[in-house]
Amino acid sequence: MASTEPTEPTTRRPMSWLRKVALLAGALYLVTFLSSIPAVFLLDPVLSDPGYIVGPGDDTRVLLGGLLDIVNALACIGTAVVLYPVVRRENEALALGFVAARVLEAAIIFVGVMSILTVVTLRQDLGSTPGADADSLITTGEALVALRDWTFLLGPGLAVANALLLGTLMYRSRLVPRVIPLLGLVGAPLLLASNTATMFGVNDQFSLLSLVALPGIFFWELSLGVYLVVRGFRPSPVTAGLDANGGRAPVDVAAGPAGPATTAGGS
Numbered sequence: 001m002a003s004t005e006p007t008e009p010t011t012r013r014p015m016s017w018l019r020k021v022a023l024l025a026g027a028l029y030l031v032t033f034l035s036s037i038p039a040v041f042l043l044d045p046v047l048s049d050p051g052y053i054v055g056p057g058d059d060t061r062v063l064l065g066g067l068l069d070i071v072n073a074l075a076c077i078g079t080a081v082v083l084y085p086v087v088r089r090e091n092e093a094l095a096l097g098f099v100a101a102r103v104l105e106a107a108i109i110f111v112g113v114m115s116i117l118t119v120v121t122l123r124q125d126l127g128s129t130p131g132a133d134a135d136s137l138i139t140t141g142e143a144l145v146a147l148r149d150w151t152f153l154l155g156p157g158l159a160v161a162n163a164l165l166l167g168t169l170m171y172r173s174r175l176v177p178r179v180i181p182l183l184g185l186v187g188a189p190l191l192l193a194s195n196t197a198t199m200f201g202v203n204d205q206f207s208l209l210s211l212v213a214l215p216g217i218f219f220w221e222l223s224l225g226v227y228l229v230v231r232g233f234r235p236s237p238v239t240a241g242l243d244a245n246g247g248r249a250p251v252d253v254a255a256g257p258a259g260p261a262t263t264a265g266g267s
Contacts, residue, residue, distance in 0.1 A: 026228025187216015
């Protein structure tokens with residue numbers, strides 16, 4: 001009779017700190033897509049109808065769109081904060097600039113959300129009130145929507161700065177395949193030209209030039225998010241020593257705390 005030997009239970013290898021960072025950063029990038037794209041359609045009633053503020057209105061739909069924009073703004077900040085401990089090892093100035101650009105982008109998005117929510121509040125409080133000055137309300141509503149339109153141009157327009165800063169960091173460090181940051185580095189000048197032309201009234205936000213300028217930035221951020229979720233960071237001098245200690249230099253008990261680690265390509 002054949003004897004069976006007890007087998008030791010297999011233990012799952014714990015996820016490394018670097019893998020967690022990549023997974024969270026990639027997920028947050030995907031959240032920006034899952035929140036910002038539906039928000040555009042949900043906010044359409046208030047953006048396309050000047051009489052929304054004095055009409056029946058679909059406030060629930062608009063409020064949901066505003067909530068998704070808030071989620072998008074918070075996810076924008078999250079991508080920069082999560083990636084900072086890693087990419088700072090390539091170049092701290094560029095990494096800090098990326099965080100600042102993301103925070104500014106989120107702040108501009110919040111301004112746009114508040115302008116839309118103000119339209120909803122005015123519609124609920126004054127739009128259906130007998131004797132309310134409809135013409136003044138419509139003018140106020142159009143001004144608030146115009147403010148939101150400018151935030152839509154300038155906020156996501158900061159994707160130019162994000163692509164140049166983070167794209168440079170990713171290209172130099174080789175944390176992801178270089179073709180991914182190249183999409184952003186090539187798309188950034190096109191988007192900058194399109195947004196500048198729109199600002200001066202030469203180009204419309206939904207013109208042919210805008211459609212040509214958007215794919216580079218769109219696929220740069222989408223492919224970065226997908227790659228980080230599926231594969232994580234590639235081996236790189238930037239990531240050396242980070243897996244085991246979560247980004248902190250190891251401490252020699254006998255010699256005392258180690259000095260600052262030398263980073264690749266920057267401080």
